[in-house]
Amino acid sequence: MATLFTKIIDGQIPGQLVWKDDVCAAFLDIEPLTPGHVLVVTREEIDHWVDLPEETLAHVMDVAATVGRAQQAAFGSARVGLIVQGFEIPHAHVHVFPANDPGDFELSRRRARSPQEVAEDADRIRRALRDQGAGAHVPDAAT
Numbered sequence: 001m002a003t004l005f006t007k008i009i010d011g012q013i014p015g016q017l018v019w020k021d022d023v024c025a026a027f028l029d030i031e032p033l034t035p036g037h038v039l040v041v042t043r044e045e046i047d048h049w050v051d052l053p054e055e056t057l058a059h060v061m062d063v064a065a066t067v068g069r070a071q072q073a074a075f076g077s078a079r080v081g082l083i084v085q086g087f088e089i090p091h092a093h094v095h096v097f098p099a100n101d102p103g104d105f106e107l108s109r110r111r112a113r114s115p116q117e118v119a120e121d122a123d124r125i126r127r128a129l130r131d132q133g134a135g136a137h138v139p140d141a142a143t
Contacts, residue, residue: 003091005041016122017139018129019067023059026067028118028125029095031110036075036121037097040064047090064096070128071098081105 008015009025018038019026029037040063046052052060068080077098083105084094099105113121122141129138 003045004089005039005091005093006043006045009041009043016118016141018070018122018125019063019134019137020139021063021137023056024063026063026096028122029097029110030118031112032118032121033081033095033097033107033110034075034077034099034104035113035117036071036125037095038067038071038125039093040067040096041091041093044092046092047086049084049086049092049094052092060092060094064094066129066132066134067125068096070125070132070134071096073131074098074124074128083107 007013016028026040075098079099081099
């Protein structure tokens, strides 16, 4: 049975995708740590990140860095946070989010954002990704 993440990537469930390629996809978290919080998710349904093939893990981290640079440009954050946790969904993924202080890493601070707010955050990241030359992997809008 497909995971929630696979259903988002495949367009069976709505999501605000900001990156899509043959190895992974990135989309906005609906309960972000900070506005612009993105999940970079492998297409292959592997539960734990330590079990990913080396090439897949390297690619996911490259995409996370590219998305992180776009988040920093779009939101003007001091840093970009990265968390690998994976307890909610058994499908390898990394959390990438704009961060301005250590408190932004506190998972209990996650708050739901409206669909419009999430869509606006995604548009900001998509524009920044295109400005950085990553347009070939940037979807036009939500799935």
